[in-house]
Amino acid sequence: MIIIENAAIATVDPDGTEHRNGHVVVDGERIVAVGAGPASVPPGEHTRIDGTGCLVTPGLVNTHHHLYQWATRGLAADSTLFEWLVELYPIWGRLDAEITHAAATAGLARLALTGCTTVADHHYVFPRDAGDQIEALVTAVTTIGVRGHLVRGSMDRGESDGGLPPDNLVETLDAALLGTEQAIDTHHDPAPNARIRIAVGPCSPFSVSEQLMKEAAELARRKGVRLHTHLAETLDEERQCLAEVGCTPAEYAEALGWLGDDVWLAHTVHLAPGAIARLGVTGTGSAHCPTSNGRLGTGIAPARDLIDAGAPVGLGVDGAASNESGGLGEELHQALLQARQRGGPQALTVRQALWMGTMGGARCLGRQDELGSLEPGKLADLALWRLDGLRYAGITDPVAALVLGAVPDVELMLVGGETVVAGGELRTADEAAIAAQLRAASGRLR
Known part of the structure; x- marks a missing residue:
């Protein structure tokens, strides 16, 4: 057993239970006890961790990422989304599996060091003769030791069809559907304690045909997996959608079968009140990406309105x-x-x-019964944040310190009861080696 004691506890359970001084007990891969004061456990050889000065929360859940992009940071620094894509697509066209693996490993390491235990990665770039991109992601997830929800993305609408991607970077409809089905058959684990799950994810309305959107949704539901895509990220996207199909992106998505409690959408910045209501009624999730939206100047997503409407909202x-x-x-x-x-x-x-970063994200991924809160019977995915330094001195509310202050060091992070981070350091892989591999991969790509 692992016993964390003397720590503040924010369970994020349905009652919002918190303990100023409490304990969490982990047996194997699951939480067996959470409560106030010291833990009461039978005698035996246990690992006891003194959480004095720390806060325990559920592990954070990242609902939207593109791990391959770790190899192309810092480019197109002052561009709109469409300008940024036009500059970067040709570079991404030179990706191979080795570069994707190096980028993904670095990105996952960084996420782990910031308290993230579950990562949804949307990978939609499959250059020809570039190796097995999904396998590269799977091995990176396994190396770092977090949970991966890998979205097998696709694009079949290149420049010659009115899309943004270069023609050499898109797949045919049949290749996209076949590659997606193969990824599900090879890697998807439906078990409650799964480390790897696959979702279906055509990239976006401006890079995917109507037929691929429809058939991808049919494939996902036939296979019993979730659906994910970008939607309503920019006003440029809305203008294009109105010009081409005569409706907004949200209306287009609904017409194609892309609203439902098995769907979560990335960004959803530009939604009319009626669209917000439809996401709530259908239980469609939203991956809110505030920093990225700010970096690209796309706008501020109506996250609060979506929550009030009943839609699951997580962070990305x-x-x-x-x-x-x-x-x-x-x-x-x-x-x-x-x-x-x-x-x-x-x-x-x-x-x-905090709810958005934990339980909201778990709901988006359909794992609210397994992840997202500290409750007996749930998987032992948790973060122990150190709050006893100068940066937090005098802040009496530990949750306020976590959310309003600088991001704390992660004293301990467990995924399924296994240590991924301890003492602020990654314990599953060598950070210096990961950084060196990323520098080499990024240099080769550029």
């Missing part, structure tokens, strides 16, 4: 080429700031921001 880092920090911890802070910029100081509380 998005690709590191539009969020060079690449950590999830700071998205708690950014989500709160953007919500308050949009709706005033009561728009989002510190505890609601």
Whole structure:
């Protein structure tokens, strides 16, 4: 058993239970006890961790990422989304499996060091003769030791068909569907304690045909996996959608069968009130990416309105080429700031921001029964944040310290009861070696 004691506890359970001084007990891969004061456990050889000065939360859940982009950070620094894509697509066309693996390993390491235990990665770039991109991601997830929800993306609408990607970077409809089905058959694990799951993810309306959107949704539902795509990220996208199909992106998605409780959408910045209501009624999730949206100037997503409508809302880092920090911890802070910029100081509380980064994300991924809160029987995915240094001195509310202050060091992070981070250091892989491999991969790509 692992016993964490003397720590503040924010369970993020349905009652919002917290303990100023409490314990969490882990047996194997699951939590067996959470409560106030010292733990009561039978005699035996246990690992006891003194959490004095720390806060325990559920592990953070990243609902949207593009790990391959770790190899192309810092480019197109002052561009709109469409300009940024036009500059980067030709570079991404030179990706191979080795570069993707190096980038993904670095990105996952950074996420782990910021308290993230589950990562949804949307990979939609499959250059010809570039090796097995999904296998490269799977091995990176396994190396770092987090949970991976790998979205097998696709694009079949190149420049010659009115899309943004170069023609040499898109697949045929049949190749996209076949590659997606193969990824599901090879890697998807439906078990409650799964480390790897696969979702279906055509990239976006401006890079995917209507037929691929429809058939991808049919494939996902036939296979019993979730659906994910970018939607309503920019006004440029809305203008294009109105010009081409005569409706907004949200209306287009619904017409194609892309709203439902098995769907989560990335960004959803530009939604009319009626669209927000439809996401709520259908249980469609939203991956809110505040830093990336700010970096690209796309706008402020109506996260608070979506929550009020009943839609699951989680947090996403998005690709590191539009969020060079690449950590999830700071998205708690950014989500709160953007919500308050949009709706005033009561728009989002510190505890609601933490909920978005944990249980909200678990709901988006359909894993609210297994992840997202500290409750007996749930998987032991948790973060122990150190809050006893100068940066937090005098802040009496540990959740406020976590959300409003600088991102704390992670004293301990467990995934399924296994140590991934301890003492602020990655314990599953060598950080210096990961950085060296990334530098070499990035240099070769550019």
